[in-house]
Amino acid sequence: MARYELVKRSVALITLTNPPVNALSSAVRHAIAKSMEHALNDPKVSAVVICGENGRFCGGADIREFAGPLRGPPLVPLLDAIEAGEKPVVAAIEGVALGGGFELALVCHYRIAHFKARLGLPEVTLGILPAAGGTQRLPRLIGIPAALELITTGRHISAQEALKLGIVDQVTEQNACEVAVEFALRAVAKPLSSRRVSMLTTPCPPDLDALLEAVTMQVKKKARGVMAPLACIQAVRAAATMPYSKGIKRESELMATLFNSGQARALQYCFFAQRTAGKWTLPSGAQWNNSKPREIRSAAIIGLGTMGRGIVVSLARVGISVIAVESEKKLLETGKQMVIGMLERDAKRRGVSASLNLLKFTLSLQDLKDVDLVIEAVFEDMALKKRVFQELSKVCRPATLLCTNTSGLDVDALAGVTDRPHLVVGMHFFSPAHVMKLLEVVCGPRSSSETIATAMSLGKRMGKVSVAVGNCPGFVGNRMLKPYLDQATFLLEEGATPEQIDKALEDFGFAMGVFRMSDLAGLDVGWRVRKESGLTGPDVDPKNPPRRRQGRRYCPIPDMVCEQGRFGQKTGRGWYMYDKPGGTNAKPDPLIQNLLEMYRSRYGIQPRNISDQEIIERCLFALANEGFRILEDGIAARPEDIDVIYLFGYGFPRHGGGPMFYSSMVGLERVLERLEHYHQAHPDVPHLEPSPLLKKLVACGSPPVQKWREHIKTMHSHL
Numbered sequence: 031m032a033r034y035e036l037v038k039r040s041v042a043l044i045t046l047t048n049p050p051v052n053a054l055s056s057a058v059r060h061a062i063a064k065s066m067e068h069a070l071n072d073p074k075v076s077a078v079v080i081c082g083e084n085g086r087f088c089g090g091a092d093i094r095e096f097a098g099p100l101r102g103p104p105l106v107p108l109l110d111a112i113e114a115g116e117k118p119v120v121a122a123i124e125g126v127a128l129g130g131g132f133e134l135a136l137v138c139h140y141r142i143a144h145f146k147a148r149l150g151l152p153e154v155t156l157g158i159l160p161a162a163g164g165t166q167r168l169p170r171l172i173g174i175p176a177a178l179e180l181i182t183t184g185r186h187i188s189a190q191e192a193l194k195l196g197i198v199d200q201v202t203e204q205n206a207c208e209v210a211v212e213f214a215l216r217a218v219a220k221p222l223s224s225r226r227v228s229m230l231t232t233p234c235p236p237d238l239d240a241l242l243e244a245v246t247m248q249v250k251k252k253a254r255g256v257m258a259p260l261a262c263i264q265a266v267r268a269a270a271t272m273p274y275s276k277g278i279k280r281e282s283e284l285m286a287t288l289f290n291s292g293q294a295r296a297l298q299y300c301f302f303a304q305r306t307a308g309k310w311t312l313p314s315g316a317q318w319n320n321s322k323p324r325e326i327r328s329a330a331i332i333g334l335g336t337m338g339r340g341i342v343v344s345l346a347r348v349g350i351s352v353i354a355v356e357s358e359k360k361l362l363e364t365g366k367q368m369v370i371g372m373l374e375r376d377a378k379r380r381g382v383s384a385s386l387n388l389l390k391f392t393l394s395l396q397d398l399k400d401v402d403l404v405i406e407a408v409f410e411d412m413a414l415k416k417r418v419f420q421e422l423s424k425v426c427r428p429a430t431l432l433c434t435n436t437s438g439l440d441v442d443a444l445a446g447v448t449d450r451p452h453l454v455v456g457m458h459f460f461s462p463a464h465v466m467k468l469l470e471v472v473c474g475p476r477s478s479s480e481t482i483a484t485a486m487s488l489g490k491r492m493g494k495v496s497v498a499v500g501n502c503p504g505f506v507g508n509r510m511l512k513p514y515l516d517q518a519t520f521l522l523e524e525g526a527t528p529e530q531i532d533k534a535l536e537d538f539g540f541a542m543g544v545f546r547m548s549d550l551a552g553l554d555v556g557w558r559v560r561k562e563s564g565l566t567g568p569d570v571d572p573k574n575p576p577r578r579r580q581g582r583r584y585c586p587i588p589d590m591v592c593e594q595g596r597f598g599q600k601t602g603r604g605w606y607m608y609d610k611p612g613g614t615n616a617k618p619d620p621l622i623q624n625l626l627e628m629y630r631s632r633y634g635i636q637p638r639n640i641s642d643q644e645i646i647e648r649c650l651f652a653l654a655n656e657g658f659r660i661l662e663d664g665i666a667a668r669p670e671d672i673d674v675i676y677l678f679g680y681g682f683p684r685h686g687g688g689p690m691f692y693s694s695m696v697g698l699e700r701v702l703e704r705l706e707h708y709h710q711a712h713p714d715v716p717h718l719e720p721s722p723l724l725k726k727l728v729a730c731g732s733p734p735v736q737k738w739r740e741h742i743k744t745m746h747s748h749l
């Protein structure tokens with residue numbers, strides 16, 4: 031777990047060897063302790079260099095070990111001993127120095143970084159704090175404001191920024207390890223006292239309290255209800271006001287409050303879930319590590335609406351040539367100008383040049399005959415999409431992959447109109463597509479493993495978190511959204527207001543409440559879908575009771591809002607009112623209040639006080655209940671995939687872990703009991719009826735999320 035060798039006759043070179051990121055597992059800590067002891071006691075050794083194998087210094091503590099009891103030497107005394115040693119120790123940082131890895135570098139007396147290295151203390155993103163002295167040493171080294179920013183955000187910085195901040199002593203374009211060895215030899219004669227960061231006095235700004243208060247406000251606003259950043263601020267305060275010996279105790283106390291918290295468990299679950307999600311597998315045995323993706327050099331996008339434009343930008347900025355197609359000259363010109371503007375702004379922000387030379391704009395599908403892949407992003411209309419796919423079949427060379435950016439239509443029905451159903455796959459982007467990280471890759475029953483591998487790998491190349499899902503109406507994300515939205519509107523009928531429901535969800539941690547989110551997305555989209563499915567509009571049988579459709583409860587309030595031309599932010603009116611069309615400042619609208627009151631009196635509904643707890647339970651348990659059904663139906667392979675979709679596509683708070691993990695944290699038994707209770711009160715709402723899988727899991731003793739898969743029949747998997 032660490033290699034020890036003597037180089038240049040007197041330098042002990044300690045190489046961490048724990049692939050893939052040289053995490054500080056108990057075995058690695060043990061090996062470092064032994065190697066350091068050896069180096070300090072060997073009279074031949076005059077200096078030490080610590081580096082990591084395979085060009086990676088260290089990715090920090092081994093997060094997988096957090097779930098069990100602490101084994102091996104604890105990190106704090108180990109690091110303190112390195113710093114206190116009488117021989118100079120140099121960190122040779124290549125790749126990453128993160129978390130405990132960065133803390134290891136901080137106890138070295140000198141730090142040399144390769145110019146491509148990245149450093150940071152991302153513990154806060156895992157619900158904990160840098161508890162191996164990071165909160166005490168970094169402020170002493172670079173001052174309170176800069177340390178606070180890095181510790182409370184978890185931001186990774188480049189070697190160049192680390193040099194500017196005074197974190198590293200030298201940045202090199204050569205082999206950092208070799209440079210560090212030469213550096214160590216020169217350091218032998220120099221005194222070490224000023225190089226021990228824990229011995230430095232923290233440079234303390236005169237307005238410390240005001241600064242900490244301002245950062246606290248910022249953090250509370252940005253990460254509502256999240257504990258770790260607040261604990262980080264307290265630890266940094268200790269660095270400013272206490273000697274190291276006391277500050278490190280405070281750091282440890284704060285860590286103890288966070289370490290076993292539900293938030294830390296959820297955030298660490300998210301870390302692994304995100305990495306698991308890319309590992310798709312099909313019942314045929316084809317999976318992520320045995321299916322080769324095709325290389326995509328050129329792509330075409332059909333449709334330059336909001337989605338199409340975002341997809342063009344996502345492709346062009348990773349170096350893929352894109353042909354963008356529109357049906358009319360005016361639409362093409364508008365789309366072109368917008369794409370160019372977006373790419374230029376994006377390039378300016380990233381300090382690179384805009385890749386405009388990769389773009390071509392055309393009105394003719396004939397221009398697509400040689401592209402490697404097409405993504406259709408036309409209006410959400412099956413007949414139109416089918417026409418486009420038929421055309422593409424005729425025009426594109428037989429090997430071209432045909433992808434559809436639909437948010438819920440049948441991908442297999444589209445595959446069926448082409449001459450290559452095995453090369454058809456869904457790529458469901460989220461709006462705005464160049465910003466949102468999520469991509470649902472929708473696998474039809476005929477999509478080949480190579481096609482799926484290519485779509486997943488293209489998503490990764492575009493910087494997306496890609497999740498493979500099965501083909502059913504709404505796939506995973508939008509299928510689950512329906513019961514969630516339904517509960518919100520039923521709660522309106524029963525006495526709640528949009529602001530009350532949104533506040534409860536935002537206090538829970540959602541980026542946006544359900545009504546603010548709907549206003550942003552546009553209310554007309556769902557209205558059109560409801561009209562097409564015969565739930566509202568002139569085709570509805572007048573004998574149908576107004577609050578029932580297809581034998582179940584139906585809330586017509588969203589239709590009534592749309593009938594008034596209130597389509598959300600874009601029209602300046604929706605569930606809220608806005609200063610102007612396109613405005614974002616949502617204010618409660620008395621007209622919506624009136625509409626709700628009139629509606630309730632018309633149907634004789636006595637409004638009641640609804641608690642925030644009921645709002646959360648009904649919305650979130652209905653959401654998770656559909657997630658259980660999705661698992662049963664084989665539309666998602668694992669609960670982690672569902673959670674990742676909700677974290678990256680629907681603003682579910684990371685410290686809640688996602689709807690499925692949240693259910694397990696609340697306790698499956700409790701979720702089952704509450705769903706039974708609400709279903710009894712609302713028997714005409716099938717989404718509240720507990721799913722068989724939930725019942726089965728409870729009957730099996732509520733196993734942890736990672737074990738649910740063992741209880742799901744995969745016979746009818748759609749993946």
Ligand code: 3H9
Nearest residue numbers: 051053089090091092093094128129130152160161162305
């Ligand atoms: C800490 O240090 C606490 C301290 O303050 C001490 C307190 C006392 N542990 O991301 P990748 C796995 S907290 C265990 O796909 P990349 C990862 O799951 C820690 N496993 O690669 C994956 O496994 P698999 C603070 C880890 O190149 C594989 O390695 N440190 C760890 O895209 C490859 O990972 C952090 O928060 C770990 N620490 O990105 C850094 N790290 O192959 C967390 C990774 O089975 N790590 N794995 O799916 C990262 O941010 C990225 O992994 C990194 C590489 C940037 C390093």
